[in-house]
Amino acid sequence: MIDFLQYLLDGLATGSVYALIAVGYSMVFGVLQLVNFAHSELFMLGAYLVMLLFAQGAPIWAAVLLAGCGVGAFAVLMEKFAYRPLRSSGRLAPLITAVGISIFLQNLVQALFSPNPQAYPFHLPDGILEFGEDILVRQRDILIFILAVVLTLGLEAFVRYTKPGKGIRAVAIHPQAARIVGVPYNRIVSLTFFIGAVMAVVAGALQGAATNQIWPYMGVSSGLKAFAAAVLGGIGVLPGALVGGLALGIVESLLVGYDLSTFKDGAAFLILILVLLVRPQGLLGKKVLVKV
Amino acid sequence: MTPNISTPLLQAEKLTVRFGGLVALNGFNLSVPKGGLIGLIGPNGAGKTTVFNLMTGVYKPTAGTVLFEGESIGGRPAHAIARRGIARTFQNIRLFSGLTVRENLLAATAYARRHETFGTILGWPASLARMRANEKKVEEMLSLVGLSAHADAEASSLPYGSQRKLEIARALMTDPSLLLLDEPAAGMNPTEKEALRKLVAQIAARGLGVLVIEHDMRFVMNLCTTITVLDHGEVICVGDPKTVQNDKAVIEAYLGVEESHGLA
Amino acid sequence: MSDVLSYLSLPLTMLAVFGIQALSLQLILGGAGLLSFGHAAYFAVGGYVAAAVSVFALPALGLDPSTSPLFSLFVAALAGLLASGLTGFLVALPCLRLQGDYLAMATLGFGEIVVTVLKNVDAVGGTRGFKDIPKLTHPLALWLTLAAVVVFLHRLYASPLGFAIRATRDDEIASRSLGISTNRSKVLAFSIGTGLSGLAGAFHAHALQFISPDAASFDRSVEILLAVVLGGMFSLRGSLLGAFLLVALPEVLRFATPAIAEKRVLFFSLAVILLMILNPKGLAGLGDRLFHGLRRRPRNPPGASGSTGVPT
Numbered sequence: 001m002i003d004f005l006q007y008l009l010d011g012l013a014t015g016s017v018y019a020l021i022a023v024g025y026s027m028v029f030g031v032l033q034l035v036n037f038a039h040s041e042l043f044m045l046g047a048y049l050v051m052l053l054f055a056q057g058a059p060i061w062a063a064v065l066l067a068g069c070g071v072g073a074f075a076v077l078m079e080k081f082a083y084r085p086l087r088s089s090g091r092l093a094p095l096i097t098a099v100g101i102s103i104f105l106q107n108l109v110q111a112l113f114s115p116n117p118q119a120y121p122f123h124l125p126d127g128i129l130e131f132g133e134d135i136l137v138r139q140r141d142i143l144i145f146i147l148a149v150v151l152t153l154g155l156e157a158f159v160r161y162t163k164p165g166k167g168i169r170a171v172a173i174h175p176q177a178a179r180i181v182g183v184p185y186n187r188i189v190s191l192t193f194f195i196g197a198v199m200a201v202v203a204g205a206l207q208g209a210a211t212n213q214i215w216p217y218m219g220v221s222s223g224l225k226a227f228a229a230a231v232l233g234g235i236g237v238l239p240g241a242l243v244g245g246l247a248l249g250i251v252e253s254l255l256v257g258y259d260l261s262t263f264k265d266g267a268a269f270l271i272l273i274l275v276l277l278v279r280p281q282g283l284l285g286k287k288v289l290v291k292v
Numbered sequence: 293m294t295p296n297i298s299t300p301l302l303q304a305e306k307l308t309v310r311f312g313g314l315v316a317l318n319g320f321n322l323s324v325p326k327g328g329l330i331g332l333i334g335p336n337g338a339g340k341t342t343v344f345n346l347m348t349g350v351y352k353p354t355a356g357t358v359l360f361e362g363e364s365i366g367g368r369p370a371h372a373i374a375r376r377g378i379a380r381t382f383q384n385i386r387l388f389s390g391l392t393v394r395e396n397l398l399a400a401t402a403y404a405r406r407h408e409t410f411g412t413i414l415g416w417p418a419s420l421a422r423m424r425a426n427e428k429k430v431e432e433m434l435s436l437v438g439l440s441a442h443a444d445a446e447a448s449s450l451p452y453g454s455q456r457k458l459e460i461a462r463a464l465m466t467d468p469s470l471l472l473l474d475e476p477a478a479g480m481n482p483t484e485k486e487a488l489r490k491l492v493a494q495i496a497a498r499g500l501g502v503l504v505i506e507h508d509m510r511f512v513m514n515l516c517t518t519i520t521v522l523d524h525g526e527v528i529c530v531g532d533p534k535t536v537q538n539d540k541a542v543i544e545a546y547l548g549v550e551e552s553h554g555l556a
Numbered sequence: 557m558s559d560v561l562s563y564l565s566l567p568l569t570m571l572a573v574f575g576i577q578a579l580s581l582q583l584i585l586g587g588a589g590l591l592s593f594g595h596a597a598y599f600a601v602g603g604y605v606a607a608a609v610s611v612f613a614l615p616a617l618g619l620d621p622s623t624s625p626l627f628s629l630f631v632a633a634l635a636g637l638l639a640s641g642l643t644g645f646l647v648a649l650p651c652l653r654l655q656g657d658y659l660a661m662a663t664l665g666f667g668e669i670v671v672t673v674l675k676n677v678d679a680v681g682g683t684r685g686f687k688d689i690p691k692l693t694h695p696l697a698l699w700l701t702l703a704a705v706v707v708f709l710h711r712l713y714a715s716p717l718g719f720a721i722r723a724t725r726d727d728e729i730a731s732r733s734l735g736i737s738t739n740r741s742k743v744l745a746f747s748i749g750t751g752l753s754g755l756a757g758a759f760h761a762h763a764l765q766f767i768s769p770d771a772a773s774f775d776r777s778v779e780i781l782l783a784v785v786l787g788g789m790f791s792l793r794g795s796l797l798g799a800f801l802l803v804a805l806p807e808v809l810r811f812a813t814p815a816i817a818e819k820r821v822l823f824f825s826l827a828v829i830l831l832m833i834l835n836p837k838g839l840a841g842l843g844d845r846l847f848h849g850l851r852r853r854p855r856n857p858p859g860a861s862g863s864t865g866v867p868t
Contacts (some may be wrong), residue, residue: 085833093590093832095660096785100828103778108821220774225670256816266672269665269797276662277650347731388726390790391719399723403735405558412715413708413759468732541664 002134007257008250013141013210015249016148020203021226022233023152030236031192033091037098038078039200040223041105044129046071047120047214048109054122055166063122064205068198076190079229085185102219112215117215120208135239143204151199152242159238168192172236189244189274220263228272243283299362300325301501302347302378307356307366309346316342318527320383324470324501327495331516332505335545338522339385340505341433344472344550346381349373352528360470375403379468381459383475383505389448393439393458397430400465430465437461437491445520457488470501477511489515511536521545569695571803572702572775573760576637577794578784580752585781586789587599587713588745589725590652593662593777593780594667598640600772601670602754604680606636607689610762620805621690629692633758640754641747648746652739674769679850685768686761688798693763697850701759703844709792775867782824786831790839 011182014158046067048082053063082101086094123141132186159165167188170178179185208214209221233244248268255264275282300323308322308330318397332340349356349370358366365373388396399501405426413449425469434440437457442450447458463471473492477485485508496502506512508520508542513533521529521536523545529536536542581595610621610632619629651662680686712718723731725739730736761767770776783802788794805820831839 082829082833091855092585092589096781097829097832099778101595101824102825103821104829106826107819111819111822123755141640224664224774228665231658233663261748262676263672266669269668272665273651273669274660274858276658280658330613350729370729370737371737374735382733386727386730388723388730391722395719395722399719399731399736400734402720402723403737404715407713407718409712409717413711415711460733464568481685 002146003257004254006135007253008259009135009137009141011250011253012246013138013144013249013254015246016144017203017207017210017222018226018229018243018248019148019152019245020206020240020262021223022045022200022245023199023238024231025227026230026233026235026238026241027168027192027196029191030232031168031175032083033084034094035085035098035159036193036196038094038101038105038198040226042075042197042219043101043200043204043207043223043226044109044214044216044219045074045204045229046197047204047208050112050201050205051118051208051214052223056126058181060205067205068201071201072194072197075193079189079193084189106216107287109190113216115216117213118128119212119221121210122205122209124206124209139267140210144210147202147206148245151202155195155199157237164191165189189197198210208280225268228268231272231282232275234282237284240284247283296477298546301328301361302503303359304343304347305357305359307346307358309342309351309352310354315480315525317346320390320522320525320527322503322520322527324503327468328501328502328518329352329449329504329516330501331362331533332503332522333363333507333512333519334522334528338545339525340522341474342521344380344474344503344505347373347472348389349380351486371403375468377467378472379463379466379470380472381403381474382462383477385452385455386457387447387455387458387462388453391445391447392444393447393450394430394434394443396458396462398427400462401426401430404466433461433465439486441539453484456480460491464495466502470503471495473502473504473506475505475507477506477508490540549553565695567803567807568761569693569698571700571800572698573756573763573816574757574780574783574799574803575702575796576705576756577753577780578787578795578802579709580749580756581708581780581784582789582792582795583712583752584746584749584763585784585807586710586795587725588721588742590742590746592746593660593664593774593781594670594772595780596662596748596774596776597667597670597772598644598753599757599760599776600674600767600769601643601770602636602640602751603757603767604674604686605639605754605757606632607686607767608680609635610684610690610692611688614839625690625692626694626697628690629694629697629762631763632692634746635760636761637755639753640757641670641751644750644756645743645747646749650712652742652746662776664777665766667772667774670772671769674772676758679766682698683769686773687766687772688768689761689765691762691765693759698759698763701755705755706792706796717741717744737825740769746770747825751813779824782828786824786828786839791840810838 021040024039024042025036028034036274039067049067049070050063054060054248055064058066078101082097085092086097090125112247124143127139129137129139159168167183168191170181170183171185171188175185207218226245229244229248230241231244232247233242234242248271251267252264255261255267302324304320304322306495307317308315311437313511320343322330324345332338332343343349346353346366349365349372350366352367356366357364360373360376362508365376388399391399405423408419412423431440433445433466437452437460438460439458447455450458458478460473460476476492477488480488483549488510492504494504502527504512505517517532519531519533520527521539521542528541529539531539563862577599581592583591584590584595610628614621614628614631614857619628646665651659674680688796713722719745720731720736720741723734723736724738728738731741757771760771779802783798784795785798786801787796787798
């Protein structure tokens with residue numbers, strides 16, 4: 001039982017990173033019904049950019065802020081020049097383009113830096129807190145968890161109560177109607193990409209700081225699992241991303257804890273497929289009437 | 293069960309469908325006899341296309357029955373209903389955009405010719421001969437609707453009016469006994485409309501039942517023998533063109549939308 | 557002369573193997589409009605099963621593959637084809653009910669599961685891979701198989717089932733209104749495509765005498781996907797061209813500038829992005845356009861015209 005609790009707590013940090021990436025997948029899917037495959041590379045780019053800025057002597061908050069704006073701007077441009085021209089081309093074309101961008105960015109970063117993992121210059125406090133007799137929790141895990149919860153719920157409040165946030169929801173619910181009542185559609189789409197990118201940058205920096213290494217393909221596994229988390233929680237629902245991410249992080253941690261680590265990577269996808277088949281709308285999602 | 297002469301081809305009774313709280317169609321009755329030309333009119337949003345979607349299995353009725361040749365088809369899957377002999381066209385044209393005009397018609401025979409797949413792949417002469425006969429039927433249909441010259445064009449490159457004709461031809465390739473046409477004359481010029489009217493009358497004369505949704509009143513009045521008028525999901529009038537044209541409720545329903553459609 | 561031949565023998569084998577693999581994805585992607593992000597998984601399933609047949613099953617039945625290589629290859633390849641086709645069928649049955657993007661995710665997820673499973677089966681080498689597979693792949697047999705696959709797919713597209721598959725790709729609602737069972741079209745297209753992919757895997761395993769879980773990885777799936785899209789996913793020629801690019805380009809570039817050969821995926825992905833935006837029909841489509849002059853072609857790929865129309 002103590003073991004179980006310990007593994008569960010160990011999974012929180014990984015799960016929180018998944019959740020922060022999942023938010024971006026979820027929001028973009030909500031407004032465009034597009035799986036932005038390149039989103040996981042925004043997470044990777046964010047980790048690298050924060051590293052560069054931090055190495056240049058920027059304080060960590062400024063490095064994350066600047067990297068967030070930079071990667072956010074990149075995401076906005078990516079949508080504008082690569083996805084927008086394909087909006088009327090069915091679903092296959094943008095999805096393939098997204099995969100193309102994803103592969104391109106991985107290989108670009110690999111060419112610019114190195115295919116090998118690099119040590120991360122920034123670290124989170126790594127003190128250990130003891131609960132009761134045998135349960136140990138790292139301070140940084142708590143920090144990451146709190147950050148993920150605050151950011152996700154803050155974002156939920158943003159889309160619920162602010163004007164641009166309501167615009168995002170309007171576009172997600174009914175794009176044509178939103179346009180008719182004067183919601184600036186393209187600007188809302190850009191905003192969505194920007195916010196998703198900023199979250200991914202935070203996730204990238206946290207991942208780098210927590211595991212002390214980043215590499216060009218770090219987005220592939222974390223990104224795919226984050227997508228699985230978004231679907232698990234209910235794509236388009238922000239608290240769903242949090243729940244899905246944490247659930248997945250914990251399941252992986254339990255598998256590692258009980259000596260089943262070889263099955264760790266497959267587990268996320270098994271869960272994904274089962275969820276898609278049994279409850280396609282995800283844990284917190286609402287059933288949508290498919291329009292004919 | 294063998295339908296006798298008096299059994300209508302299609303009979304809808306008390307058909308009702310709700311989407312959430314919205315009643316899209318309420319207690320709808322309709323009967324289409326063999327060779328009958330029935331019109332279905334009403335203002336935008338009255339529920340006309342919903343009727344088609346219920347009869348072709350796109351939606352499931354909340355209540356009520358649809359009998360086709362005496363057999364209940366309400367709620368059955370779309371492809372099963374199509375195989376039973378109901379073919380349709382779509383208000384927003386739904387051609388196979390990646391296929392040529394000829395291939396669109398060949399696709400319509402895919403189910404009927406399903407047993408020829410193995411033979412075609414293995415190159416059995418008997419199969420190839422039957423497929424050639426099938427292609428000949430396609431050519432005949434193309435010339436019937438006047439699209440022979442465009443047989444190899446991509447379907448989506450055709451002008452709007454021709455796309456509608458191609459959709460009708462595609463529906464006819466399934467050898468249906470009931471044909472549902474959803475705004476067949478939309479986007480056609482007067483000459484094309486007249487040709488279409490003759491074509492549809494010709495189809496009905498072969499013994500097919502035809503149900504037409506159309507906004508062009510002159511077209512409907514000249515074509516159909518019986519007209520059902522829908523408004524807000526309810527039938528407000530049934531009768532021959534004269535009766536319908538002079539019906540008070542019908543005129544009221546169309547007031548306000550008169551400018552856009554023009555009650556002839 | 558024999559030097560040249562022996563140097564070319566491996567690339568030529570790879571060309572035919574990836575030719576079959578590209579064609580198998582063409583049926584699923586361009587033919588049926590289904591996005592599979594896990595296509596390499598079926599290649600691996602076919603390769604592993606075929607290898608298991610020639611390494612374990614045939615000797616157990618008292619047949620030494622080295623004495624009758626062609627017959628053994630035939631049995632092993634057939635087993636690979638059937639096993640991967642069946643796997644594809646079992647994946648397709650529940651997953652094809654899902655809409656486009658979700659399907660892509662489910663296929664991707666399944667691919668990762670295959671990698672995980674292969675890594676954990678010690679009988680076939682686990683993470684180290686399946687070694688010492690007999691070299692049974694004869695170049696002539698392989699190239700004849702490629703030719704047979706081309707003819708098969710060509711005739712399939714002209715058959716009633718082929719029309720049902722393409723009609724389903726373009727418009728499911730219209731297809732059903734013509735009596736076509738769209739689920740059946742999709743499941744069959746997916747099963748046939750995955751089966752052919754397994755066939756390619758079987759030849760591959762018996763040419764290199766080795767196959768590892770890496771053959772099922774997401775990277776391999778993406779590589780073949782990019783190649784097929786680049787060559788042109790809507791035609792058999794286009795996907796063969798894609799396979800040719802995938803195999804030949806690195807070989808040629810290796811002579812010219814090794815630095816570029818290393819970065820082939822970088823250029824592939826960039827080319828795919830530009831191509832999707834400019835002309836989704838791929839290089840083959842681009843060739844057609846130049847060849848036929850400026851004949852108007854629809855911009856939209858007939859991939860997933862989908863359910864945008866809402867009848868009132």
